[in-house]
Amino acid sequence: MALHLKDKEAYQRLNYLYQAAHCVLAQNPENVELARFYCFSQKTIAKRLVLRQDPSVKRTLCKRCCSLLIPGVTATTRQKRNKTRFTVMRCLSCGQRKTLLNNPDYCLWADR
Amino acid sequence: MLQTVMAAPGKPTKKEIKKQTPAKTSFTSPFASKWSPLPQEDMHFILKTLKDKLISMGLEKKEVKVFRPWRKKKSKKPDVAPQPVPQVSDSSKNGWTDVAARRQLAIGINEVTKALERNELRLLLVCKSVKPKHMTNHLIALSTTRGVPACQVPRLSQSVSEPLGLKSVLALGFRWCSSSDGGVFTDTVDAIKLRVPTLDMAWLQGAKPEEPVAMEEEEGGERRGQKRKLESESEEVSESPSCTLQPLQVKRIVANPAKKKKGKPKKKL
Numbered sequence: 105m106a107l108h109l110k111d112k113e114a115y116q117r118l119n120y121l122y123q124a125a126h127c128v129l130a131q132n133p134e135n136v137e138l139a140r141f142y143c144f145s146q147k148t149i150a151k152r153l154v155l156r157q158d159p160s161v162k163r164t165l166c167k168r169c170c171s172l173l174i175p176g177v178t179a180t181t182r183q184k185r186n187k188t189r190f191t192v193m194r195c196l197s198c199g200q201r202k203t204l205l206n207n208p209d210y211c212l213w214a215d216r
Numbered sequence: 217m218l219q220t221v222m223a224a225p226g227k228p229t230k231k232e233i234k235k236q237t238p239a240k241t242s243f244t245s246p247f248a249s250k251w252s253p254l255p256q257e258d259m260h261f262i263l264k265t266l267k268d269k270l271i272s273m274g275l276e277k278k279e280v281k282v283f284r285p286w287r288k289k290k291s292k293k294p295d296v297a298p299q300p301v302p303q304v305s306d307s308s309k310n311g312w313t314d315v316a317a318r319r320q321l322a323i324g325i326n327e328v329t330k331a332l333e334r335n336e337l338r339l340l341l342v343c344k345s346v347k348p349k350h351m352t353n354h355l356i357a358l359s360t361t362r363g364v365p366a367c368q369v370p371r372l373s374q375s376v377s378e379p380l381g382l383k384s385v386l387a388l389g390f391r392w393c394s395s396s397d398g399g400v401f402t403d404t405v406d407a408i409k410l411r412v413p414t415l416d417m418a419w420l421q422g423a424k425p426e427e428p429v430a431m432e433e434e435e436g437g438e439r440r441g442q443k444r445k446l447e448s449e450s451e452e453v454s455e456s457p458s459c460t461l462q463p464l465q466v467k468r469i470v471a472n473p474a475k476k477k478k479g480k481p482k483k484k485l
Contacts, residue, residue: 175329175354176354180329180333183325183351191351191354204348207348
């Protein structure tokens with residue numbers, strides 16, 4: 105596939121940034137800024153080259169402040185219910201909420 | 217065009233079909249957070265121990281099914297005379313039989329998460345038959361960051377909810393307790409703790425000083441000209457590890473040709 109070559113480097117960059125953000129938070133849980141910067145770069149690269157990201161990756165990034173969300177360190181996760189059950193993740197730095205519906209039959213498009 | 221064998225005139229060839237439904241590449245997370253597999257005997261052992269313990273304790277949440285007529289029950293003044301239903305029946309009937317023991321457990325995902333955030337738990341049990349999985353996925357990372365053993369047991373909910381009298385128990389945590397209260401669950405906890413396999417996160421491993429030997433060699437090689445004191449200091453400070461880089465994982469999705477309609481994406485949910 106011709107697609108491979110020119111974007112492969114970009115994917116590697118994305119991959120590296122993502123893992124680097126994790127490592128940063130692993131070593132220094134207080135240094136949210138650096139992790140945020142890495143994730144911001146990652147998002148910008150993906151946006152620039154229009155690269156798709158897996159929902160599993162997108163779910164761990166905050167949409168507003170672009171920080172890497174790790175439950176317990178930078179984000180809180182709760183179960184709520186309003187007729188249906190939600191899993192709500194709150195980013196601690198900007199307070200942005202991300203709700204995930206708890207539907208047992210839900211199948212992501214990506215896994216189709 | 218390429219040389220192709222036309223099956224029938226007008227019918228697109230295989231190669232063209234493939235191009236019509238392009239494969240989309242998407243960047244996938246290199247970390248797949250998985251629970252470590254629990255061997256069967258351990259699982260049975262854990263379930264059995266828990267069940268016996270709970271039954272012997274008689275810890276149960278009793279809810280008296282009270283028939284509530286549709287009225288505003290908020291006014292508890294004695295003026296409101298006709299209370300057909302004995303509202304305050306026996307306060308001992310409603311609720312948990314053993315309050316002190318209940319305090320030592322954290323039951324339910326929210327409670328367990330809160331306790332984990334405050335580092336109150338020493339053992340964590342999670343039910344495996346949870347759908348969708350992201351309801352409990354956050355617990356994995358949380359517990360590994362705090363060094364609390366945790367494991368997934370498939371039938372936790374079914375076996376534990378009965379003795380406890382709850383509908384479903386997806387997460388169970390045992391708190392650290394001072395020796396005054398404790399002792400109720402301590403032996404169970406210790407017994408189970410031994411059987412629990414360790415959880416690892418790929419990115420977390422690097423933070424622990426795993427291979428000081430390798431690091432020393434590297435550091436020594438790099439800074440030869442420096443004094444020994446500096447070397448040893450720098451080694452101590454930068455225990456920074458080489459988090460090994462996970463290989464790039466790129467997922468390829470082929471759009472399903474059968475589902476190609478114009479208003480497609482709406483009904484995916």
